Amino acid sequence: MPSLRPTTDGVVTIRRPRAGDAATLIAGRDEEFHRFLGPGATDPNPVACIVVGGSVVGWVDFDVERTWLRPGEVNLGYNVPAAHRGRGYATRAVQLLMHHLATDTPHHMATLLIAPDNARSLALAQRAGFIRQGDLDGNPYWKRPVPAPSYTDGVVTIRRQQPSDLEADLEAKADEQIDRLWMPGQRELWEAMTPVEQRAHALAGLVANHDRFGRGPKWTFSVDGPTTPNVACVDCDLANAHVPADEANISYAAHPAHRGTGHVSRAVRLVLAFLRDNTGAPRAHVIADVDNVASVRVAVAVGARPVGSWVDDQGRTMVRHVIEIDRPG
Numbered sequence: 001m002p003s004l005r006p007t008t009d010g011v012v013t014i015r016r017p018r019a020g021d022a023a024t025l026i027a028g029r030d031e032e033f034h035r036f037l038g039p040g041a042t043d044p045n046p047v048a049c050i051v052v053g054g055s056v057v058g059w060v061d062f063d064v065e066r067t068w069l070r071p072g073e074v075n076l077g078y079n080v081p082a083a084h085r086g087r088g089y090a091t092r093a094v095q096l097l098m099h100h101l102a103t104d105t106p107h108h109m110a111t112l113l114i115a116p117d118n119a120r121s122l123a124l125a126q127r128a129g130f131i132r133q134g135d136l137d138g139n140p141y142w143k144r145p146v147p148a149p150s151y152t153d154g155v156v157t158i159r160r161q162q163p164s165d166l167e168a169d170l171e172a173k174a175d176e177q178i179d180r181l182w183m184p185g186q187r188e189l190w191e192a193m194t195p196v197e198q199r200a201h202a203l204a205g206l207v208a209n210h211d212r213f214g215r216g217p218k219w220t221f222s223v224d225g226p227t228t229p230n231v232a233c234v235d236c237d238l239a240n241a242h243v244p245a246d247e248a249n250i251s252y253a254a255h256p257a258h259r260g261t262g263h264v265s266r267a268v269r270l271v272l273a274f275l276r277d278n279t280g281a282p283r284a285h286v287i288a289d290v291d292n293v294a295s296v297r298v299a300v301a302v303g304a305r306p307v308g309s310w311v312d313d314q315g316r317t318m319v320r321h322v323i324e325i326d327r328p329g
């Protein structure tokens with residue numbers, strides 16, 4: 001099973017422990033830790049440390065060694081020292097750990113066993129979408145299915161990009177999305193390339209997106225339609241300069257032959273579900289050129305509200321649309 005790769009939502013990063021982290025984790029144990037987790041290991045080695053701004057602020061872990069677990073189930077644990085509590089770091093880290101389970105492991109169910117008087121942990125379980133299953137030995141027992149690696153509504157599917165998406169990607173690049181989505185200067189660079197160079201460049205981009213998928217803070221998906229693969233491309237970026245640090249920017253482009261089908265609106269709704277299940281982002285932004293009627297229509301169709309506008313450095317009026325990510329509680 002591949003070990004956890006550093007994964008970030010733009011605010012917290014979860015990564016494998018490194019030399020020196022064990023001492024930090026032991027120093028972070030407080031009365032609450034010992035009350036609910038006992039004495040603690042002498043050489044702690046959780047699946048991941050939680051890192052914020054370069055400092056370790058806790059850990060998240062899972063194991064399969066509990067007698068009550070069924071095949072495919074894992075038991076989650078976490079600790080955030082008092083100085084760092086109440087900021088959502090633990091919830092965000094649990095979300096990223098769920099994403100790791102989805103992306104890199106065969107496990108399908110996460111469980112939590114929490115003491116009845118551990119109010120903060122019980123609140124986290126609820127906030128992160130775990131469902132109470134009753135008690136085990138007097139302790140509330142919670143379960144949550146591991147998110148699916150791809151999302152579908154029965155009509156479209158969003159999934160990790162593959163190198164085999166190359167032909168559709170080249171077709172899309174031949175079209176107006178060059179003007180809409182690319183940064184100034186990129187069009188000139190693209191047009192200066194020979195067709196062979198363009199192919200190699202586009203393939204390298206797809207391979208990079210494929211390899212990067214699952215690590216955050218940006219996730220790029222190909223959208224498969226009911227009969228045709230790769231009808232659009234959609235991404236969510238949790239470290240975008242135009243949105244607050246802990247929120248998501250969603251952008252999209254339908255491939256030329258597949259416009260006006262509603263596939264992109266469906267795909268964006270699936271991205272919102274992905275964000276709910278795999279990250280702690282509280283809301284998402286869709287920023288669209290006011291003249292790009294089709295793009296604005298998608299923002300409105302998914303329920304995003306226009307909240308303001310500005311003129312960018314190319315003289316375009318950009319409208320910000322915002323949508324809350326629907327979470328339990």
Ligand SMILES: CC(C)(COP(=O)(O)OP(=O)(O)OC[C@H]1O[C@@H](n2cnc3c(N)ncnc32)[C@H](O)[C@@H]1OP(=O)(O)O)[C@@H](O)C(=O)NCCC(=O)NCCS
Pocket residue numbers: 032033036037077078079080081084085086087088089090091092113114115118120121124127246280281282
């Ligand atoms: C359990 C434990 C990890 C919870 O820590 P926590 O800091 O309360 O949890 P979170 O990181 O989810 O923070 C939640 C708080 O951040 C706020 N918050 C801010 N931004 C947030 C965001 N983006 N997402 C979620 N919560 C956010 C929440 O509103 C909440 O505020 P509140 O405490 O005023 O209600 C911590 O109490 C602990 O380490 N306890 C000891 C060890 C332990 O009991 N482990 C579990 C055994 S089962």
